[in-house]
Amino acid sequence: MADSTKPSLWSTLPDYAKEVTYDYEGHVFQKMISRSYIPDIMNFQVRPDDIFLITFPKSGTTWVQHIVCLILEDGTTSNLQDHLFLKAPFLEMPQSFSKETAEQPPGMYEVAKEKPSPRLMKTQLPMEFLPREIEEKKPKIVYVSRNPKDNAVSFFNFCSLTVNCPQYKVWSEFLHDFTRGAIPRGSWFDNVLSWWSKRDEPNLLFLKYEDLKKDLRASVIQISEFLERPLSEEAIDDIVMKSSFNAMKKNPKVNPDHSEASFKHALQGNRSFLRKGQVGDWKNYFTVAQNDAFDDLYERKMKGTGLTFDFTLD
Ligand code: PPS
Numbered sequence: 001m002a003d004s005t006k007p008s009l010w011s012t013l014p015d016y017a018k019e020v021t022y023d024y025e026g027h028v029f030q031k032m033i034s035r036s037y038i039p040d041i042m043n044f045q046v047r048p049d050d051i052f053l054i055t056f057p058k059s060g061t062t063w064v065q066h067i068v069c070l071i072l073e074d075g076t077t078s079n080l081q082d083h084l085f086l087k088a089p090f091l092e093m094p095q096s097f098s099k100e101t102a103e104q105p106p107g108m109y110e111v112a113k114e115k116p117s118p119r120l121m122k123t124q125l126p127m128e129f130l131p132r133e134i135e136e137k138k139p140k141i142v143y144v145s146r147n148p149k150d151n152a153v154s155f156f157n158f159c160s161l162t163v164n165c166p167q168y169k170v171w172s173e174f175l176h177d178f179t180r181g182a183i184p185r186g187s188w189f190d191n192v193l194s195w196w197s198k199r200d201e202p203n204l205l206f207l208k209y210e211d212l213k214k215d216l217r218a219s220v221i222q223i224s225e226f227l228e229r230p231l232s233e234e235a236i237d238d239i240v241m242k243s244s245f246n247a248m249k250k251n252p253k254v255n256p257d258h259s260e261a262s263f264k265h266a267l268q269g270n271r272s273f274l275r276k277g278q279v280g281d282w283k284n285y286f287t288v289a290q291n292d293a294f295d296d297l298y299e300r301k302m303k304g305t306g307l308t309f310d311f312t313l314d
Contacts, residue, residue: 017177020032020166031164040107042131051119053120054141057184066248085260141205147282149286149294152285208309220243249272280311
C-alpha cells in the first residue's frame with residue numbers, strides 16, 4: 001500500500017509518461033489497463049489445474065509461452081489457426097486496442113473465465129494485484145526472470161513500439177525510472193524478489209532467461225517435467241527447433257509483430273518485438289557511470305537473497 005504522505009511515483013514522472021499512465025495505489029499503470037480491471041482480476045476465480053505464466057515485462061514471456069504451448073500440444077502438433085498471443089489470455093490487457101470508441105473494452109480476464117480447463121494465462125501484474133485465489137488453489141506457476149540490465153534495455157526499446165507505453169526517447173531517462181520502479185508494472189527488484197522468495201513452493205517454477213539461452217533443451221525438459229507433460233526425445237528436439245529466436249521470428253503465428261496487439265502500428269523501419277534476443281546487449285547502452293551506479297544498487301537489493309544472474313554468456 002502506498003504511503004499517502006509521500007508524492008506518488010507517478011506524480012514525479014515526465015509529462016510524456018504521465019499522458020499514458022496513472023497512479024494505482026502507488027504503482028504506475030498504463031491507461032490501457034483500466035482501473036476497474038484490477039479489483040476484478042484480484043477476485044478472478046482460479047482453478048487448481050490452471051497454469052499461470054508470470055513475468056516482469058521483457059523477461060522472455062513470449063518465448064516461454066511458446067514453449068509451454070508446444071509442450072501442451074505435445075510438441076509436434078502446433079495449432080496453426082491461432083496466433084500465439086490468442087492461446088493464453090493476457091489477464092490485464094484489454095480485449096481490443098481499437099481507439100474508435102471512448103469506452104474501455106472489457107479485459108482479457110473475461111475471455112479467460114470462459115476458457116475450458118486446463119487454462120494457460122499470463123500476467124505481468126505485481127504480486128499484490130494477482131488473483132487472491134492463487135494462494136489457496138495453488139495452480140502451476142511458471143515465472144520467468146531476466147538480468148535487469150538486459151531487461152531494462154529490452155523494455156526501453158519496446159516503449160517506442162507501442163503508443164501505450166511512455167515514449168522514452170532518451171536512455172538515461174528510462175534507466176532513471178526503471179531503477180526507481182516508476183515504469184509500468186513497477187520495480188524489477190520487487191517483482192523478481194517476490195517470486196524468488198517462493199521458489200521452493202512445489203507449484204512454482206522459477207526460470208531465468210539466461211538459462212534458456214545457455215541450454216534451451218534442458219529448459220524445455222525442465223518445463224515439461226514441471227507441467228507433468230513428459231515428452232519423447234523427438235518432441236523435445238522439435239520444440240527446441242521451433243522455439244529458437246530465428247524460428248520464432250520467421251513464424252507469423254508466433255512472432256508478435258504479426259499479432260493484433262497495439263505495437264503493430266510501429267513495424268516500420270526494421271523494428272521488431274523479437275529485437276535481438278541476446279544476453280549482454282546492455283553493454284551497448286549503459287555508460288560506465290550508469291553501470292557502476294546500477295551495480296551498487298543491485299548489490300544492495302540482492303544481498304542475502306541468494307539470487308544471482310548471468311550478465312554475459314561466454
Ligand atoms: S513482453 O512484451 O513483456 O511480453 O516481452 P517478453 O516476451 O517478455 O520479452 C521480449 C524479449 O524476449 C526476447 N525473445 C527471445 N530471446 C531469445 N530467444 C527467443 N526465442 C526469444 N523470443 C523472444 C525478445 O527478443 C525480447 O528481448 P530483446 O532483448 O528486446 O530482443
